[in-house]
Amino acid sequence: MIFMWVPLHVHSQFSILDAAADVHAIAKKAAFFQMPAVALTDHGNMFGAIDFYKACKDVGVKPILGCEFYVAPDSRFDKKKEYGARTNFHLTILAKNKAGYHNLCKLTSIGYLEGFYYHPRIDHEVLKLHSEGLICLSGCQSSLIAYEALNGTKDSLISKIRWYQELFGDDYYLELQRHRMTDQDIRQDGLHQETWLQQYYQDYIQKQEKINTTLIEISKELNIKTVATNDSHYIERADWRAHEILLNIQSGEPTEMWEKDSYGNPKFRVPNPKRRTYPSHECYFKSPQQMAELFSDFPEALSNTLEIAEKCNVAIDFKTKHYPIYLPPSLEGKNYTKEEQAEAVKNYLWQLCEEGISKRYTPERLNKIKEIFPEKDPLHIVQERLKYEMDIIVPKGMSDYLLIVWDFINWAKRQGIPVGPGRGSGAGSIVLYLIGVTDIEPLRFHLFFERFINPERLSYPDIDVDICMDGRSEVINYTLQKYGKDNIAQIITFGTMKAKMTIKDVGRVLSVPLAKVNAIAKLVPDDLNITLEKALEKDPDLRAMYEQDEDAQRIIDIGKTLEGSIRNTGIHAAGIIISGEPLTNFIPICLSKDSDMPVTQLSMKPVELVGMLKVDFLGLKTLTAIHICVKAIYKRVGKAIDWINLPLDDQPTFNLLNQGKTLGIFQLESAGMQDLARQLHLDKFEEIIAVGALYRPGPMDMIPSFINRKHGREPIEYDHPWMNDILAETYGIMVYQEQVMQIASKLAKFSLGEGDVLRRAMGKKDMDQMLQQREKFRLGSLENGIDEETSMQIFDKMEKFAAYGFNKSHAAAYGYLSYVTAYLKANYPNEWMAALMTCDSDDLTKVTKFIGECQEMGIAILQPDVNEAHATFFATPQGIRFAMAGIKGVGEGVVEAIIKERNRGGPYTSLYQFIKRIDNTKVGKKVIENLVDAGCFDFTSWSRDSLRQSIDPIYETVLKEKQEASAGVLSLFTLMGESSESRFIHPPEVKKKTSRLDTLLREKELLGFFLTGHPMDAYREIITRLSCIPLSHVQNLEHNAVFRAALIVETAEIRVSSKTQKKFAILMVSDGMDRYEMPIWSDLFEQKSLLLKENQLLYAVIQVDKKEDSLRLSCKWIDDLTKANEAMVEECDRAFDKAKLQAARFAKAIGEGRDKKVEKSKVVLEKKREVMKESKTLSLKIDLDSVRLTQIMQLKGLFIEHRGTTPIQLEFHCQEDVHAILHIESRWGVTLTPELESKLKSLPFIKRHSLN
16 A cells, blocks of 8 residues: 655755755655655755755655744744743744745745844744745644643643634644654664663653644644644654764764773763754654554544645746846936836947947057958947847847946946956957946957857856955945845855865764874865765775774764755855845845845855846955055056056066066966966967966866977967967967857857857766767768868867866956056056055965065065055055054054144154154054054164163153143243253163064064064075075975975974874974974974974974875974084984985885886895795785875784784885885784784785795
């Protein structure tokens, strides 16, 4: 017999840290059980509604959208908690139809916007207002009805039920739940071992049965139908353990705690009675058969779920756009029809474009187009392209969209807020160029409109906008005012538990020692989207630990269930949703602690799917730097730089790039980019575009060929002559996605729109679509007389290229930003470097690098000065003046007061004059002392000691004078015709002078840098003699490279190893330019602990540890640089040689340099075998291709575990060649037992073991 039942009370991972079921898993499980429908009722939100809806539709199951609301006991506005009082009750609500869905959106939004108190809460008032189209279930054991059934009178309970019944009528059901566990499950799950937990479970079941009995009785009395639900929080019953872990990731309580012996040493783990847990382990996704057995006495409660499922028919509209309309000036203040508005918008867009032609297409620009199309009138080409684009934009209904974006960009530009020249495919549209949304001329650079709006597709394009960081909030506020705060929201994001994070979370809750948890997590490969299952397949060390270590196995097994769970919510960095009506008419919204604006409950993809307009307002620091720089240039030399329209042939700009001086140049500042620029020798703007597209994983392989072809060292080849014009600018190499579109168009008769469809299909690797496209390309090429072999060869290359091809429109727009920043650095270096340091003033590492770059460029970094400095870094003809606001303890208010008085009364002539003139309520003695120590009064020629010693007497004198003056009293100096300043004409005698080192350290304390010198300056000669290399070279060193360095300790943190209980240190070290973290492990710590302190100068031998994208320093030897002598140099040399030898041995042991075959090893092997003929030796043949260091350590552990007298010989083989032999003498030998033999056989890297 087939039992039918529909789950109506189901929680997913969107009940954050309370449920562990993925929405796709729920849908698949429902389909597996052949359920006609399934509901989603997450706690207080609709975060997962659209994902759930689509997942169900994909598997042929009807989705029922709902929510388990939190209902306030009285008013949702009442947010005072009385002791013992409930702050909310649960209530299950389902949407029947479109009206119901919209009311769900309204209610969940109100819960966050108005009723949030611990949880998003609604109340009876709003439930009554928004009840249309909803089905109400009375709720679980945490509901008001359950509470009344347990604690109230029958009259009170009936009164509450009647309220719901009157509101919802036949759509109100009494909810029955049963979560009984079998005796066997109770024993198996260990409930019987914890008395409190068993009692918790028994109380829960007794209450549940009492509620059910009461509700069944009332259902008959009031003629209200009952419905059976299961409070589902995870998919399989066995997932209850993982679910308990999830609950305590939220609570912060460990599920297990260590039982310790009388000495405080941990013995074993026991369950933590403070942990959060569910009373029953039956909260999983049950089958109809299981529910039929549970409710065999109330079959109608099961069948009523089918009745509800039939009532629920919500169809989400994914076609209608809910974009705002744009109101052109001609319609302001008028009544209009939809058709009139559409016509006015079209006309206004045309008007803006036509005005843009005369503004933007100067004779110079038209000449550039003439060079590309010599036989055509360039103006006619512009007008043709404009008409072509408008003929696509208008019928697709996109005019409003483009004008909405134009409106806020136009407003930003009118306010002087810099906006980027373009981002993404929008730079390919001449319409956007003409109206000023983009600033890259598309015809000159062969940018295609079809890459932006494809005539073959209906989807709207994204127009992402880069805005100056300082002006971004102003643009968003303008948009808020224009469209209304109810119509705009930021976009929610969901932080999920990735593989490494899952291991750390689960390990912490299981009370596994942190060192072990970190060791397990460290073995997970750094791939962005790797799962634990894939990590086990990919990393043999992780697999070995999983198989051998019980803790690792538990963590990973539980982690597999929990990974992907939502851990927290956040806000999209740039995305804003704009609607033509209040957002809650279409989607649910919520609040975030990180934003004053509302936030959508739907993440980016779902929110766009339901027809909301998303615009990315991206704050770009580079634009802020350009803005600061351009203003500084105008202020200093009176020249207004039109950075949007720079000449693209500025030779100093290309000289700078070709010298590799690209630090601070947008997207070109990496070491690899510097090398590429030097080797390529850029001489035109188009090559800057290409460099940005090439320097990425994938196309990087083409860079050598690109360089060689440019310089004639490699022939430029084309697969067909018709491809010459298309690929000429990139020397015959496919670099841009647009080139695929062009090739398909020219060779195979594709339209450019069809070429874009082909490009997308190649990028997505859709095999079915690719077969169709391949055939279409073949036939089109044949029609053009291109043979099949050639066309298929070209198609295959295009397909391979599509995996890494870059959007040329985006590359051109960002390439222009690269050019602008290089232009400013080349022509106005002081202003540009000052702007960079101002923008990154909160990042000491970056500012240090910029200071180093300034020194290389010959730009002096001038100390702060009360007569010249500003709040920010300030360019002068002599150099760059350090920012006064960058001094510790000197805030913006202090700087404003100093500059205000300086502008009013002129420069300060002395410390006395400064203290007398400044507002003493804003600038106190401590601030003045900081200004003195930072060098702000060095212009007086007094020493800083003298200045510091004078602060108190001057300050007291000035203060007294001001008090006397305000009281109308004449001072003694005034009566005598003298000024009190005469007492401070000469510097006071200083008894104890501050050392140069202490002066520099104080300077660093205040500025964050050593500005007027460096503690290592006194040792430059010896540093050179000691063969030290700067830390800036470390990135270029090979893995395991050993080098000497002179360092200063910036910070020193002393720690204790949880494993050995020995001390070690984590240092942050610097050489004045670059800084690295460097651990000092226990052995070295014990020898040199006195040197491990802040500001200590060190001489060190260091080894580089490079793994994929990470780089670490491993210190092998250190000593005091200030005490360097010949004996220390000799000791350093020995340490250096020893470290190099160890690195070489290590490299050999793990197979590095394996192509160099060591014939000598074979001879040694034969000799060893001769010697060992007399005695038995355990011989192990180890595969260098597969062995890893951790496995060698595992092998060492086996030897220690089975210690004996049988000697060991390790032969390291690469394929069949011997690379190294290690003979372990009998005193370090083993006892060969069956157990050891068995373990050796299980090790995959041992090819053979034998006793000879």
